[in-house]
Amino acid sequence: MPRAAKTPSLGTDEAIANLRLAVHGKAANFYAMYSSVMGGIVTDPALMVLPLDDHMVHRGHAVFDTAILANGMLYQLDQHLERFLRSAEMAHIPLPFPQEQLRQIILDTAATSGRRDGSVRYWLSAGPGGFGLAPTECIGSSFYVMIFAGLIYPESLYTQGMKVVTSTVPIKAPFFARVKSTNYLPNVMVVLEAKECGADNGIFIDQSGMVGESSNMNVAFVTKDRGLRHPPFDSILSGITVQRILHLARRLVEKGDLKDIVVTDVSVEQGRAAAEMLLIGSSIKVAPVVQWDDQPIGDGRPGPIARKLLDLWHEDVRAASDQLVRVPYGEV
Numbered sequence: 001m002p003r004a005a006k007t008p009s010l011g012t013d014e015a016i017a018n019l020r021l022a023v024h025g026k027a028a029n030f031y032a033m034y035s036s037v038m039g040g041i042v043t044d045p046a047l048m049v050l051p052l053d054d055h056m057v058h059r060g061h062a063v064f065d066t067a068i069l070a071n072g073m074l075y076q077l078d079q080h081l082e083r084f085l086r087s088a089e090m091a092h093i094p095l096p097f098p099q100e101q102l103r104q105i106i107l108d109t110a111a112t113s114g115r116r117d118g119s120v121r122y123w124l125s126a127g128p129g130g131f132g133l134a135p136t137e138c139i140g141s142s143f144y145v146m147i148f149a150g151l152i153y154p155e156s157l158y159t160q161g162m163k164v165v166t167s168t169v170p171i172k173a174p175f176f177a178r179v180k181s182t183n184y185l186p187n188v189m190v191v192l193e194a195k196e197c198g199a200d201n202g203i204f205i206d207q208s209g210m211v212g213e214s215s216n217m218n219v220a221f222v223t224k225d226r227g228l229r230h231p232p233f234d235s236i237l238s239g240i241t242v243q244r245i246l247h248l249a250r251r252l253v254e255k256g257d258l259k260d261i262v263v264t265d266v267s268v269e270q271g272r273a274a275a276e277m278l279l280i281g282s283s284i285k286v287a288p289v290v291q292w293d294d295q296p297i298g299d300g301r302p303g304p305i306a307r308k309l310l311d312l313w314h315e316d317v318r319a320a321s322d323q324l325v326r327v328p329y330g331e332v
């Protein structure tokens, strides 16, 4: 067999030059990154890298969360941070800095990006230290923050509705579903499987045959007699968005648009018989599902409650001062 091209050995300058060359077009969506390993914020995408010996990379021993940046404000940052800290505790990852400092680093990174809209994702890892399994080798937890453009879903998903399929990918065991860890293999596979079937996303069914959640979003239903139903949160991720939506939906009960709101098990059969099915999360907001497997949901068109809840969400992002944290632009 002819010898393949020789693998180059790189000196430091050449390696850094190659890192620059490796920056691809999509990196235009990456605005700023904080790394506790580097000890600060960078805006050059060539430097937005992680050490391979970080346990997040080679063992998945890390947790993360994502909040949205809208109109220069971080929406529900403290609720997302609270879940992040809960995940860290469940994964036994100590904080590298006090909670208030983690929050300030997130705000400073957002401010450095100069962006008024986008996504803010942050990770806490057992940290660098070696390639073993036990985090006892780690020199200390690492913390990373990324400000990026985030996925914008096409308007047609809201006006025409989404198609979902029942996933054959096994749902995570309840403990692992409740920790927002970096182990998202099942979540990636549920989307892949759905796309292969010509659908937009998949639905995880739990160990007892009940509706669980979707890839990175929660699933709710509106019954034919106008009840809002959502599965309990003991074996799925407690979505920050859906918790807020369940709260905002009380206004629709007051107006008589909804009869009631109940968090309860939803069987696949009950779900399929619903008048409306909704996908809810920080990235998708509130989107109507019009087809589940081969069957239409309701009349096969986006329903009124999905639209009203999406409108309430937009209003909340725009004006709910107790849910918004100002980014300190110009102060970093």
Ligand SMILES: Cc1ncc(COP(=O)(O)O)c(C=O)c1O
Pocket (backbone or CB within 6 Å): 187, 213, 214, 215, 216, 217, 218, 237, 238, 239, 240, 241, 242, 280, 281, 282, 283
């Ligand atoms: C598995 C899973 N379920 C639900 C959600 C929705 O959560 P949130 O509303 O906080 O985005 C997410 C997203 O974080 C998720 O990854």
